[in-house]
Amino acid sequence: MNAHTVQTVPAERRYGLRARLRATARSEWVKLWSVRSAPAVLEATAVVIVVGALVLSSGYRSGWASLSASERAAFDPTYTSLRGIELAQLFVGALGVLAVTSEYGTGLIRATLAATPQRTQVLVVKGLVLGAVVWVVSTASSFGAFALGQRLFTGPMPHAALGDPGVLRAVLGGGLYLTLIVLFGTALGALSRSTPLGLAALFGVLLVLPLMVNLLPGSLADRILPYLPGEAGAQVWHVMPPSPRSLGPWQGFALFALYVVVSAGAVLRLTRRRDV
Amino acid sequence: MPIGTTDTPMPAAQAQRPPVTPLSRGRAVLASEWIKLRSLRSLWTTALAGFGFSVGLSFLVCSSFQSRWHTLGAQAQAHFHPIDISLGFLQITSLFFGALGALVVTTEYGTGEIRGTFVATPQRPLVLAAKALLLGLLGFGLALVTVSAAFLLGQSRLSGAVPHASLADPRAAGAVLGGALYLTLTALLGLFLGVLVRSTAIAISALFGVFTVLPVLVNNLPKGLVWRHTVPYLPSNLGFSLWHSHIEFLVRPMPAGSTLALYVIVTAGAGLALLRTRDG
Numbered sequence: 289m290n291a292h293t294v295q296t297v298p299a300e301r302r303y304g305l306r307a308r309l310r311a312t313a314r315s316e317w318v319k320l321w322s323v324r325s326a327p328a329v330l331e332a333t334a335v336v337i338v339v340g341a342l343v344l345s346s347g348y349r350s351g352w353a354s355l356s357a358s359e360r361a362a363f364d365p366t367y368t369s370l371r372g373i374e375l376a377q378l379f380v381g382a383l384g385v386l387a388v389t390s391e392y393g394t395g396l397i398r399a400t401l402a403a404t405p406q407r408t409q410v411l412v413v414k415g416l417v418l419g420a421v422v423w424v425v426s427t428a429s430s431f432g433a434f435a436l437g438q439r440l441f442t443g444p445m446p447h448a449a450l451g452d453p454g455v456l457r458a459v460l461g462g463g464l465y466l467t468l469i470v471l472f473g474t475a476l477g478a479l480s481r482s483t484p485l486g487l488a489a490l491f492g493v494l495l496v497l498p499l500m501v502n503l504l505p506g507s508l509a510d511r512i513l514p515y516l517p518g519e520a521g522a523q524v525w526h527v528m529p530p531s532p533r534s535l536g537p538w539q540g541f542a543l544f545a546l547y548v549v550v551s552a553g554a555v556l557r558l559t560r561r562r563d564v
Numbered sequence: 565m566p567i568g569t570t571d572t573p574m575p576a577a578q579a580q581r582p583p584v585t586p587l588s589r590g591r592a593v594l595a596s597e598w599i600k601l602r603s604l605r606s607l608w609t610t611a612l613a614g615f616g617f618s619v620g621l622s623f624l625v626c627s628s629f630q631s632r633w634h635t636l637g638a639q640a641q642a643h644f645h646p647i648d649i650s651l652g653f654l655q656i657t658s659l660f661f662g663a664l665g666a667l668v669v670t671t672e673y674g675t676g677e678i679r680g681t682f683v684a685t686p687q688r689p690l691v692l693a694a695k696a697l698l699l700g701l702l703g704f705g706l707a708l709v710t711v712s713a714a715f716l717l718g719q720s721r722l723s724g725a726v727p728h729a730s731l732a733d734p735r736a737a738g739a740v741l742g743g744a745l746y747l748t749l750t751a752l753l754g755l756f757l758g759v760l761v762r763s764t765a766i767a768i769s770a771l772f773g774v775f776t777v778l779p780v781l782v783n784n785l786p787k788g789l790v791w792r793h794t795v796p797y798l799p800s801n802l803g804f805s806l807w808h809s810h811i812e813f814l815v816r817p818m819p820a821g822s823t824l825a826l827y828v829i830v831t832a833g834a835g836l837a838l839l840r841t842r843d844g
Contacts, residue, residue: 340781344781347788347790348785350789351785351786351787351791352786354787355786371781374777374780374781375777375781483764483765484667484764487768487769487772488768491768491769491772495776496776499655499656500656503649503653503655504624504628505629505635505636505640506640507632507636508632
């Protein structure tokens with residue numbers, strides 16, 4: 289055994305794909321938790337989901353008597369208790385955007401890519417780490433919000449149990465939806481490389497597009513709305529479809545996932561070509 | 565005065581300088597704030613994007629109502645209100661103006677320029693007042709141009725059987741003016757919010773939360789006692805009162821405008837209190 293082979297064998301073992309993936313995941317994990325904003329944002333996400341359930345459920349509870357028969361028939365207790373997600377998606381989306389853009393802002397990205405020149409791998413691992421953390425936090429919060437909301441629906445109000453058809457899927461769907469939101473944010477952050485632009489793009493697509501479409505004449509709005517990313521993805525945490533034209537829960541979720549995959553694909557292609 | 569161009573010794577040259585009066589300081593601060601405002605590229609891109617967006621959306625919405633008029637039911641036709649329809653973009657344009665106001669100060673914090681500003685003018689309230697004054701004037705000008713242009717372009721698309729309005733109609737003029745006032749107050753709210761949070765990312769996320777998520781979340785809740793005393797006072801709903809003709813449960817335009825102004829004043833007070841006690 290000469291000096292040459294002695295050096296190469298351990299080197300290959302040390303720098304193999306699995307070892308590198310593990311090292312990248314660890315460095316992404318460290319980066320996520322070593323800035324103050326990430327834990328704060330995740331806490332805010334959990335708080336907003338649970339407080340949203342409290343506010344909206346008590347709103348319906350106190351005003352139940354004033355609702356018309358058709359409004360009562362359209363009342364979805366599961367969806368109502370989960371609607372804090374609409375506010376939480378702001379936090380989670382911003383977390384995804386900032387996970388990339390703040391590295392560009394501080395210049396840390398150069399160190400990251402010098403340490404791991406496999407750019408695709410860095411982005412994919414970053415997405416996996418963020419997605420896993422967000423999935424855990426938001427799934428747990430969804431269950432908490434659901435339990436809290438259903439406790440508030442008493443008396444004549446309908447309430448849901450996890451065993452009812454579609455309910456468990458909707459509560460789990462809350463966590464899945466927010467996981468896709470963080471990935472969408474990561475992709476748009478990597479595309480724009482700028483915090484304000486990335487945030488504006490993400491929130492523009494998720495929040496402004498439906499408002500714009502709602503300004504159009506009714507029939508036209510009904511036809512476009514179900515296919516918007518946020519509206520399609522949200523079907524997975526509805527038990528009753530909001531409109532007859534809405535996509536099915538998994539259909540809508542798949543369409544939203546497709547939007548995320550397409551933007552992630554664009555990023556992965558671009559990220560190999562662009563200078564840092 | 566460069567040394568060497570004159571025989572006068574420096575102390576004498578300093579003595580010749582006019583004394584600093586509050587008026588001259590105010591004028592100097594206004595001048596420097598105006599330079600910073602007008603040289604901020606993101607301010608103009610935001611304003612331009614807001615203008616293009618508003619005009620484009622008004623055009624799109626009015627054109628699609630014009631072309632689909634015959635497919636609308638009798639009820640939808642009866643409920644059609646040309647002023648409200650062509651001004652619907654205001655629900656979203658408020659975001660551009662809020663961001664515009666926030667950027668005026670958060671970019672200064674972002675680049676660290678704010679330190680230079682406060683070294684030059686340690687009177688921090690004066691700096692903030694100058695920023696607010698200039699932003700208020702510039703914002704109102706931009707808002708008025710944006711809203712009127714979008715309104716006129718939108719109305720120009722409506723013709724024939726479709727009801728349409730002109731600025732000669734006092735209700736239309738009032739709605740356009742109310743919309744412009746709403747956007748100006750939103751820009752000021754954004755400015756003081758920017759002072760509070762000092763970060764573009766937080767300010768933009770907060771604006772989206774307050775102006776697009778909160779109303780969607782709570783507007784359709786049952787209209788009980790609590791609802792009537794809280795939801796109409798959301799900034800977006802107060803703005804709605806200022807430009808929309810059909811406000812049902814919401815606040816009347818005059819009190820809505822003054823409540824929104826009160827929000828601006830309270831945020832300004834909070835910003836000022838923090839500005840005086842915080843470093844940098």
